[in-house]
Amino acid sequence: MDADAPREPRLFPARFLAILTKEFIQLRRDRLTFAMLVGIPVMQLILFGFAINTDPKHMPTAVVIQEDSPFTRSLLTGLVNSDYFRITARMTSEQEAEAKFASGEVTFILNVPAHFSRDLVRGDRPRLLLEADASDPVAAGNAVGAFQEIVRRALDHDLKGALGDLAQPDPPVDAVVHRRYNPEGITQFNIVPGLLGVVLTMSMIMMTAVSLTREAERGTMENLLAMPVTPLDVMLGKIIPYIGIGVIQALIVLAASRFVFGVPIVGSLTLLSLGVTLFIAAMLAVGYTISTIAKSQMQAMQMSFFFFLPSIFLSGFMFPFRGMPGWAQGLGEILPLTHMLRLLRGIVLKGSGFGDLWFDFAALSAFLIAVSILALARFRRTLD
Numbered sequence: 001m002d003a004d005a006p007r008e009p010r011l012f013p014a015r016f017l018a019i020l021t022k023e024f025i026q027l028r029r030d031r032l033t034f035a036m037l038v039g040i041p042v043m044q045l046i047l048f049g050f051a052i053n054t055d056p057k058h059m060p061t062a063v064v065i066q067e068d069s070p071f072t073r074s075l076l077t078g079l080v081n082s083d084y085f086r087i088t089a090r091m092t093s094e095q096e097a098e099a100k101f102a103s104g105e106v107t108f109i110l111n112v113p114a115h116f117s118r119d120l121v122r123g124d125r126p127r128l129l130l131e132a133d134a135s136d137p138v139a140a141g142n143a144v145g146a147f148q149e150i151v152r153r154a155l156d157h158d159l160k161g162a163l164g165d166l167a168q169p170d171p172p173v174d175a176v177v178h179r180r181y182n183p184e185g186i187t188q189f190n191i192v193p194g195l196l197g198v199v200l201t202m203s204m205i206m207m208t209a210v211s212l213t214r215e216a217e218r219g220t221m222e223n224l225l226a227m228p229v230t231p232l233d234v235m236l237g238k239i240i241p242y243i244g245i246g247v248i249q250a251l252i253v254l255a256a257s258r259f260v261f262g263v264p265i266v267g268s269l270t271l272l273s274l275g276v277t278l279f280i281a282a283m284l285a286v287g288y289t290i291s292t293i294a295k296s297q298m299q300a301m302q303m304s305f306f307f308f309l310p311s312i313f314l315s316g317f318m319f320p321f322r323g324m325p326g327w328a329q330g331l332g333e334i335l336p337l338t339h340m341l342r343l344l345r346g347i348v349l350k351g352s353g354f355g356d357l358w359f360d361f362a363a364l365s366a367f368l369i370a371v372s373i374l375a376l377a378r379f380r381r382t383l384d
Contacts, residue, residue, distance in 0.1 A: 039306065047313045047328075056139050056323030058086040059107040062097045065090060066114035071155065075112070075128070078154025084143035085110075101180070103356040104342055107133045107140060107322065120155075120172060127174045134179035135349045136190050139320035148175045181349045188261045193348045194317045196253040196276070197340040201283055201311055204246050208287030209300040211238045217297060231379035235372070238291075239284040246280035257348075267347035271354060275343040278364045282336045285371040292378035311337040339363045 061079065065072060079085040088106060091097060100106045111129040119126035130147050132140040152171055182189045229237075254272075257263040265272075286307060294300035312318060314332035321332060332338045339360035346352035346360075354361070 051328035053323035060088040061085045061108040062089040062106040065112040069117040134182040137185040193344040204283035205287040209290040212291040266351040282368040289375040
């Protein structure tokens with residue numbers, strides 16, 4: 001070994017403790033990063049432990065009923081007691097039920113035909129039709145699978161004595177399930193359109209979240225502040241270029257959905273374009289707002305992930321929205337991705353119109369306005 005070569009310094013406790021102390025001081029000063037490191041695991045525990053449920057219960061159900069009899073009342077009671085169905089509307093018009101179906105207000109429509117009781121007593125096995133919104137196969141799957149058994153059990157109490165022979169050997173009712181919008185339960189029909197909202201959420205927020213912090217780290221923020229511009233000028237100048245990028249991403253995903261995965265686009269392309277553009281603007285506004293709060297690009301990326309995580313879990317993309325508890329659904333209603341998924345699945349799979357989806361358009365617009373006002377209020381005219 002060369003005698004003139006420098007020797008490796010030995011570990012001295014004083015030097016080691018000095019570096020360790022410095023790191024703790026930096027962690028204490030960087031409270032946002034420390035909060036993210038603690039907050040993200042806690043958020044995951046809460047979401048996975050309390051909010052996620054792959055077996056939704058109490059699904060909103062509309063009943064189109066042509067007669068009121070002890071048999072029909074037993075059927076409705078059996079549905080409610082099963083915990084899978086929650087009757088939210090009772091009507092005699094199929095058109096009214098279809099409107100609620102298209103808007104997503106209900107997940108099921110139960111059709112009880114006229115003369116149901118008469119045909120049941122005669123042993124003619126009247127048909128009982130359950131229409132299920134299969135645009136999300138997971139949400140409706142368990143309820144659909146249990147429907148026939150629920151109907152049989154519901155009528156057991158009534159089919160006794162002189163009517164006891166009706167329960168044997170065949171079921172007394174022909175319980176038919178009609179899966180709407182995705183009759184074969186193809187997972188891609190549900191996932192691929194929703195993936196557009198996820199891709200736009202992640203890319204649009206991250207691209208604009210670092211916009212102002214990048215200026216500060218590169219030393220060009222002083223030049224920007226010295227220009228005779230208003231906060232609105234800066235925000236629009238930072239956001240508008242990325243709208244085109246978002247539109248290109250949307251076109252790529254939609255083209256792949258149609259020509260690679262075979263997802264039918266049955267609704268209006270104009271309405272779909274309006275919804276996508278509105279959502280892109282909302283996500284860019286979120287990213288810009290983050291950039292007015294974060295002090296570094298690293299913090300901006302961490303805050304972006306903190307917004308992205310609940311959006312994925314609480315929007316209904318990965319897990320059924322109806323299966324979450326009330327407080328989780330309330331938080332999900334605030335998130336733009338929730339409404340974007342409803343727009344995408346409604347327009348692409350159901351052919352829903354603006355009248356069916358006006359609430360989701362209004363929610364996205366309100367979110368965009370609120371976040372834009374917050375971003376303008378947070379814009380700093382000085383570097384300190």
